[in-house]
Amino acid sequence: MKAIALTQALPLDDPKCFTELELPTPTPGPRDLLVRVRAVALNPIDTKVRKRRAPDATKPAILGWDAAGVVEAVGDGVTRFKAGDEVWYAGDVTRDGCNAQYQSVDERIVAHKPRHLDFPKAASMPLTTITAWEGLFDRMGFNADHPKLNEGKSVLIIGGAGGVGSIAIQLAARVAGLTVVATASRENSAAWCREMGAQHVINHQKPLLAQLKEIGVGEVDGIYNCADVDTYWAGMAEAIRPQGKICAIVDNREPLNLALLKPKCASFHWEFMFARPMYKTADMEEQHRLLTRVAVLMDQGILTTTHRETLGPLTAENLRRAHQRQESGTTIGKMALVVE
Template sequence: MKANPSVMRAVAVNIDNKTKDFGIDAFVDVELEIPQLKPTDIRVRVKAAAINPIDLKMYRGAKNPGTVLGWDVAGEVESVGVDAKLFQVGDEVYYAGVVIRPGGFSELQVVDEKIVGSKPKKLSFVEAAALPLASITCWEALFEKMGIPQGGANATLLVIGGGGGVGSLAIQLGARVAGVKVIASASRNETQEQCIAMGASAVVDHSSPLSPQIKALDFKSVDYILCLTDPAPIFADLADIISPQGKICCLVESSVDLPMNLLRTKSVVFSWEGAFTKSLFRTKDMITQHEILNRVSELVDAGRLKTTLSEELESISAINLSKACRKLSEGGVVGKIVINGFN
């Protein structure tokens, strides 16, 4: 029987799974209408997609049938919108997308070209899919929010939670692009080893008070802190560690209101980073995400950055997506889990 040319395969959230765990009923294999292009969109044939904490959060909040997750994608341009100028059919690309549109666990995905970059030539689609969301997040946090100079900065950066996909890239960007001395935090042997492999000069254990550990490394304070975990339990530590006129950037929503007055005497700058802010609000500088991803591709192809892929699953399916989400939700994942495209 001839396949229906107007539909595509995808993996959707099973909203009938009342437990909201990641058992065999968490997702369903479905067929959906092929998404249509807006003027500045490109339509991408998905070759690989990675799993992220945002997928877990959106899964638990999903209420609509057919919700498709997936915010780390690599693929090949299949068609372009009438006003799209950055890419041509056949180009290999990678991107994070935007959470108000369907995600990448589908055969085809539509995305605005201004948040898409050219895939690193030296990486496979699977290797490349581990990078876009972390690349945007870390680049914006380090170089836009905290304003760390690129190249030869005589400064120190503390990365809280350095063993995951975002932390692994933050360490690389700090050490190899900004040229700062990077201290990372990790609580297990394998994540500590990952931090050193990514370029950290030292590792501290965030399951114990941080301030005495930093001082034991002969640092009176650090100039920049990138916090990739809930800042509330360690905020007093961060306020003690940060240098006068230093900068702190956080990614994860705080579980309680933060005591910001702790930063006042040192005149510390505090900011939030959200990789989807520009695409959600279609900010005037949205095109910078295209530029960031292209710059990261150049750095990867030059051998200065490497993929944070840690595990590859064979093909996009409900079973494999459940497996990946379950692993991530249990904690302890080092780097990124990426699922190959459809068989």
């Protein structure tokens, strides 16, 4: 099979940063699906893993953790899928990624893709959707099943125009019925946040609580930080309501002063969607269930894809260009590549 891989540690501006290789097609293990990948999408995790992974000359590193494709074959013990099923998934960061024609992936983190979405639009959703869902509902405890239990509650989403922020806004507003305040610093980013369903947009380059008071929201019940924990730590401690919850997805650079949260009995949570597949947790199949539920919500038109652009076929050059775009910090929504 064709795969785009890291074979040596090179800077992103080097045309040989990624290499196109012919590798053996993987054999699905127990509970695995062998998927013929049809489209992949980019996420910040791709660039982070590329920077820190030292390529092994004996085992090229295949990145990519957002895919949609067709089941080619199934391993022993598979019960949910059969050959020919169209699926979407984010995968497992401890296994080879999806930047290849074929990939083996555990069925417990895979779901049937939305019927009305093509492969690039579907591939743009799994990782960010799982991250947003787990952060809002598993970590911060908002209710996804009974929106009335969320009445009067609010959430601030920092970095609303990014991949996770874009779907988190939709889930918070359209599924949970929360009052959603998103942050953006550019007008096109602010417009995108409003299109996703944010009732209010504030500027993350200015003090958060003062702006929240100006729009009549004040302290919020939850804060989902999709951008920068260190920069906004003190501001989040000010803006969170007593007994509120803060969740973040981006690593901190310095130790965090948790004492700032003590007077309000506020709590802090990390969200890392790969934790369940990495550690084979007892509730690993929750990712299958939530992707299945989101597929229905998308087919019903309640949620929409955050796909913004397809950059062409999956080639070494196009993947390098996509990583450059991802690292610019100015992307809105998601980018995808087609696997031929």
